[in-house]
Amino acid sequence: MSKMLLLLVLLSLLSPAAEALDNGLALKPTMGWLHWERFMCNTDCDTDPDNCISERLYMQMADMMVKDGWKEAGYEYVCIDDCWPSHQRDAQGRLQADPKRFPGGIKKLADYVHSKGLKLGIYADVGDKTCAGYPGSLGYYETDAQTFADWDVDLLKFDGCNLKWTLIGDGYIKMSNALNKTGRSILYSCEWPLYEWDFQKPNYTAIRETCNHWRNFADVFDSWDSIKSILDWTASHQDIIVPSAGPGGWNDPDMLVIGNFGLSHDQQESQMALWAIMAAPLLMSNDLRDICPRSKKLLQNRQIIEISQDPLGKQGYRSAKGNSFEVWERPLSKNRLAVAVLNLQEIGGPRGFAISGIPGWKICDPQCNVTLILPQYKEMGVQTKDSKLILKVNPSGTALMTVTPISHNFGKLYWKHTN
Numbered sequence: 001m002s003k004m005l006l007l008l009v010l011l012s013l014l015s016p017a018a019e020a021l022d023n024g025l026a027l028k029p030t031m032g033w034l035h036w037e038r039f040m041c042n043t044d045c046d047t048d049p050d051n052c053i054s055e056r057l058y059m060q061m062a063d064m065m066v067k068d069g070w071k072e073a074g075y076e077y078v079c080i081d082d083c084w085p086s087h088q089r090d091a092q093g094r095l096q097a098d099p100k101r102f103p104g105g106i107k108k109l110a111d112y113v114h115s116k117g118l119k120l121g122i123y124a125d126v127g128d129k130t131c132a133g134y135p136g137s138l139g140y141y142e143t144d145a146q147t148f149a150d151w152d153v154d155l156l157k158f159d160g161c162n163l164k165w166t167l168i169g170d171g172y173i174k175m176s177n178a179l180n181k182t183g184r185s186i187l188y189s190c191e192w193p194l195y196e197w198d199f200q201k202p203n204y205t206a207i208r209e210t211c212n213h214w215r216n217f218a219d220v221f222d223s224w225d226s227i228k229s230i231l232d233w234t235a236s237h238q239d240i241i242v243p244s245a246g247p248g249g250w251n252d253p254d255m256l257v258i259g260n261f262g263l264s265h266d267q268q269e270s271q272m273a274l275w276a277i278m279a280a281p282l283l284m285s286n287d288l289r290d291i292c293p294r295s296k297k298l299l300q301n302r303q304i305i306e307i308s309q310d311p312l313g314k315q316g317y318r319s320a321k322g323n324s325f326e327v328w329e330r331p332l333s334k335n336r337l338a339v340a341v342l343n344l345q346e347i348g349g350p351r352g353f354a355i356s357g358i359p360g361w362k363i364c365d366p367q368c369n370v371t372l373i374l375p376q377y378k379e380m381g382v383q384t385k386d387s388k389l390i391l392k393v394n395p396s397g398t399a400l401m402t403v404t405p406i407s408h409n410f411g412k413l414y415w416k417h418t419n
Ligand SMILES: *[C@@H]1O[C@H](CO)[C@@H](O)[C@H](O)[C@H]1NC(C)=O
Pocket: 022, 023, 024, 179, 180, 181, 182, 183, 184, 185, 186
């Protein structure tokens, strides 16, 4: 190891990212399924029984997750979003599931999901109502945390609607403490910064101490415009948000919409690649009972998931932009680098991008080994800093690769001794 590298390693050991919430969870970005983008607040089980928010939906998704290889690929949490509760709390002031749509109750649903080797997520809100108008947790933080723990829930998505912004941080911290007090490890997914950005710069040190991941920006939609707006927001705030990500706490750019209606296959590849580069939670919102094989293969792509779950736990960032291309890079364990080259030109055909134009390409001095992952797996072999390789990238598609430096320390030492 060079002296410079040693110094960098020592420095990074001495000054780790701010303390993460200490509940032992989310040491890698969370993987699972979340109902919102695809199923929203559909409570009409009479005319739409297959798609309404009901215990049946989550049981079927859990079944599919086991049966179709999702669990094996790493997807673990089956998550309920808004619109699950009854409009009234029970006589003891506790939240209760809508009795018609969840006749077995949440505890039984959790048992079912656990019996499949999966975990169950639930949803609540820091304010006095959820975003869709169901009972909020304001004034009930400890009661609700205890209720979720009693039901053996494994994850809480805590939304930020219907509370004055100045009280948001305090509310999120109180719920975090209430969850801790239950003694059950419950992964805590927050929207604290999203509800603060309009008014002030959020305190990411405090957020990382409080939450396992946090939404920063608007809800994802099933459209390329939405994906682009999330990438733009992330890149333009990366100096603030990237350092706050690491094992135990992650920036959350919202759900994967791969396998739905709005994205071309190239755009789906771009979302998958960039979510891996951003060390984002991989929470799919789609219908696992009816998903196109190509989308399924992409979501289960082992090499992309390895980038997402890389043990170094560093979030990537946009490193260059120009000529309607963007280059994003993520440092990986063993000194490797993941690189995504995104073609933002939405006219014409595939365009060429010279690989030596990648800012991090200096790791190829003297040599590196390049493995292309998207648009198709291909071992590109040993390259140098002067590599003449040209990547072909489709409109709104992404080329994704890993780059492994090949060091020649031994050769250099030998050279010195013989001179
Ligand atoms: C509660 O917090 C303490 C101190 O941060 C931590 O050691 C403990 O593991 C936490 N317990 C749970 C259930 O999260």
